[in-house]
Amino acid sequence: MEKIKTLADLKRIKENVQAKIELRERSERPGELVQVKVAMATCGIAAGSKETMNYFIDHLDKNGIRAVVTQTGCMGYCYAEPTVEISKPGKEPIVFGGVTPARAEEIIQRYLKNDELVEGIIPVNYRSV
Amino acid sequence: MNNTQSLPMESTIKLQIDRRDVAVAPGTSILEAARGAGIHVPSLCYMNLRDTCISNLPASCRICVVEVEGRRNLAPACSTRCEEGMKVTTTSARVMNAQKTVLELILSDHPTDCLICPKSGNCDLQEMAARLKIREVPFKGEQSSHVKESSPSIIRDMNKCIYCRRCEMMCNKVQTVGALAAVNRGFNATIAPAFERPLGESECTYCGQCVAVCPVGALTENDHTNRLLADLADPSKTVIVQTAPAVRAALGEEFGLPAGTSVTGRMVSALRALGFDKVFDTDFAADLTIMEEGSELLDRLARFLDGDKTVALPILTSCCPAWVNFFEHHFPDMLDIPSSARSPQQMFGAIAKNWWAREAGVKREDLVVVSIMPCLAKKYECARDEFKENGDPDVNYSLSTRELAGLIKRANVEFDSLPDGDFDRPMGESTGAGVIFGATGGVMEAALRTAHELYTGKKLENVNFESVRGLQGIKKATVDLDGFELKIGIAHGLGNARALLEEIREKRCEYHAIEIMACPGGCIGGGGQPLHHGDSARLKARARALYAEDAGKPSRKSHENPCIIKLYEEFLGKPLGEKAHHLLHTSYFNKGKAIQER
């Protein structure tokens, strides 16, 4: 590692390495952050959920949204894959269906940034633990 | 009763001990403060020889605990410093119960063979048990079982050890010998040479300072009293005795006389009463030592001044056997520096068996030469192979001052009322120079008296060299020999000797002559002397007794001893001559190597 000669050096390094453990830090306190759960069972993967998940991971950060992106098993809405469950702090989770990268961008911009409602919400009949 | 103490001006700390106001100098322990105020606090491991900077404060026996107001636990008085406003109680029920219990614990792991213990009657633990009225030990359990070990000088019976660590302190801090140290832990902890090997395979010099401070019977001398009795009872044997200078200055203490009482005459009478055929004096041999050692000094000096680069200077005295053991162990690279002269004990033995026996018509095998020494290393020295002829030692065995006292008491000799006797001639004739061998600086002073006259050829008017006397650990002085500045050094205690020797080894200091005595104070503080029980005033008083005896002698220079002059004329020839070389000189060995090879 490079020499840390000043306080500024230390701060710079901290900023650079922060991302390395950011994922862990965020998941320690998911209640304070946006949680994005992407259904990643066979049906989801076949419908492109992997791309969707990658899109969320890359673009949430770019938009300055502190979020935890996790994968879960099949949510039971195979007709609407890729499905994504999103919980904002203090709010009930909402499940979105047919989330392609383009729809993901829309969700980020409208629901997550501006709190507007977005098409494609699946009414849920379960509670996740 | 007067409750306030008279206070020195610098006292600054005021406290209460048992509701009495006491004021002491900062740094004073509660124990010292209490004793200063006349309050007895019992102690076992504590020891403080004030004038010699020797103290033992492990705070380990826990007998001296006292109650200090505001503290959760009892405090050991020996190592708790007085603090302003402190309130100390030394005799509360809690304190006395704790002291009693701790003593019971010590006794629960101590043999109860007081009847046959060499320390009986002179044992701090025995006295403590009596004082605290212990009649029964409530704790029964495992007893320490260490192997009792015997060396030529010292007997170790660690089952009697109370782990006060005094011997360890003496051996390491004061003497820097490093033969004894704590080993094992918990209940098995004990004091032993490294790897629990025998003393004889350790760096032990047999100085006996461990024995001198042992409060119990764990470390005692190898006692030859019964061997002596057997020889005295054997009519076919001629038994003669020599007594070292320091013995006469301390023997009286064993008979209740104040320290510093010179008992030379009574000692001679007692020895005669015991049945010795001749009572001689090691002082005679001390004068002889000066002749040889002084001549060696002058010889080395002369060669040095002539520009001889091979000459070893400074010359070191060699009359102390523990010191000889010490440099053989720790300074094997410097074996050429000490004088080759034998110690007075061994010179006496050589002359007795090779000259006096012939003169007196006694066969060597019928002659028993006994020495009374303030020293335990002398027991080892006389058993060294170099000092034997066909296996027969020049000095058969050596008894300590303590052993002699014990024998006198046992023989019902009324020591107090004995008339003064005089030594037999010729080997009882001595000068004041021989007497002062017993105190640190004495050998050097005696040598100076002779060397001065021999070197300058002029009569020395003032024979008192005050600069070499006293209890200072290392003394340095320059003596004017008619224009030649003789640089001398004196050390007592092997720790001081080590410091001085390291200076020489690293060539940080220039000396011509050095005197070294292994024991603090010199032979007066020897390992075979009456126990000082932590009282350093005794050492000073003993030294005063020797200097007084010196001052009262008609002759105070060794070379003026008429019997010595006659001995050279009739038998030895001249100092450093061939016969003298054969009988009065020796050589040294690398002992560390010998142990390693074993």
Add this chain to the structure above:
Amino acid sequence: MSYKMHVLVCGGTGCRASNSQEIIARLRESLEERHLDGEVQVIATGCFGFCEQGPIVKIMPDNTFYTRVTPGDTAEIINEHVVKGRKVERLLYKDPREDKSVSDSKHMGFYQKQLRVALRNCGFIDPENLEEYIARDGYAALAKCLGEMTPREVIDEIKRSGLRGRGGGGFPTGLKWEFAGKYRADQKYVVCNADEGDPGAFMDRSIMEGDPHSVIEAMAICGYSIGASKGLVYIRAEYPLAIQRLKIAIEQARACGLLGERILGSDFNFSIELRYGAGAFVCGEETALIHSMEGARGEPTMKPPFPAESGYLGRPTNVNNVETLANIPVIITKGAGWFNKIGTERSKGTKVFALAGKINNVGLIEVPMGTTLREVIYEIGGGIKNGKKFKAVQTGGPSGGCLTEKHLDVPIDFDNLLASGSMMGSGGMIVMDEDDCMVAVAKFYLEFTVEESCGKCTPCRVGNKRLHEILDKITRGEGEPADVDRLRNLGKVIKDTALCGLGQTSPNPVLSTLDNFPGEYAAHINERKCPAGRCKALLSYVIDPRLCIGCTLCTRACPAAAIVGNRKEPHAIDAAKCIKCGTCVEKCKFKAIFIR
């Protein structure tokens, strides 16, 4: 590209002993095979604390906590969880209280009441990676001290925090630093006491293994505040992993200038060396520790002089325990005010305990001071094993006291434990159930202190030995009524007169069991009975002739040939020959053999 998933695997000594290194290797292999190694990172962390359930594998960001993972489970974890997003149900922790599996550690009883301050990075970061420590605000405290605070201000901040020594003594840390700072000398030392000696306690080891930089940073902060440029870690040689991690961390800090000369552009120089101890319990006592570091015999000496005045090589020395030090950086970064809100009136912050004994959740826990024993034992510890009844809890290591039911609601802190007849010690906590004999327990602890006493002072050397012998006598059924008073008086005198903390506390197990379980002592002594059925000498094995059918199974199994009887006739046990091994009871199919 950043990783989408972190797989944390415990790399502490306990989980390593259960193959966690192989688990890590296999996880990495599986990920490589599936070309997922760019997306999923496997990290060896320090101890998670839940050692009972180890080896632990925790998957982030979804916080899935897998327990008792074996190398054979790795493929399934990758295939199911990582690839398909399906949790591996059978590896999840089953909550014994509700009998259902819990996947997120935050919802486990074991973690719910915990507050991890000293252990903040353990089980979270890779201890061999300085960057991860820095990312967690590492060395920010040192930077703050050097850049914005005077040594005096640092000491004041620590004083204000109320932090007390976690090694056993509970002495206020800030005050200790102040003393060491006061003395002038050419050289001063900061010593980290890593000679963790309480049997079963491993918080210090876990911190050094899981977060070594926190200790290094704290030592440097202490060095700055007291004016010391040299630090020494006295660590027992039996801690090879902790030693290795410390060495790596010291080297990392040195390489990038966080140790060495002119740290972070200041005038402050600080270096750290390791000193190895041979594992003597008494060397946890600071004066004994210092003697041991000097190469002398490891035994305590009287205080004063305190190490702050005359310590290592006679120089002013500040000795702090590992856990104490681990608190320092957080106190500096978050402020004394944050820290002193945690805990009780006179004991601030948290304390790490090593939970052990007859308890469901054995492990390392950290709770705020003031948490009750009940919360620790029943909520965090998950209650007593096998549904047995709680009998006692021994806190404070081998020289702590045994507390009972009536102490369960005592809020744990330094003073309350002392007042209850026990102590905080370094945080050992051993739970006992109805099957434990309290006389035997006291004897067991005494055996340890007898073994570990340095032997220097009489009360500890001989006194503890005698205490042990009396207890042994009682458990052999040879006790006499006077023994109770003898134990009590001797115990009190030892406490009152011993030289160091070891001896001053060693009678605690005896005195506390005498106070709390007088009936058990009485039963052993007066009735020659061990109520818990533990003391072999007081038991006898008897065959009920009505139940015995003479099958001879026991006769053949008895190693001492103590059972006699003809085939198909009731057998009998010869008490003189019986060695009370219990084999016959196990063998008997008819439950005909009893212990009386």
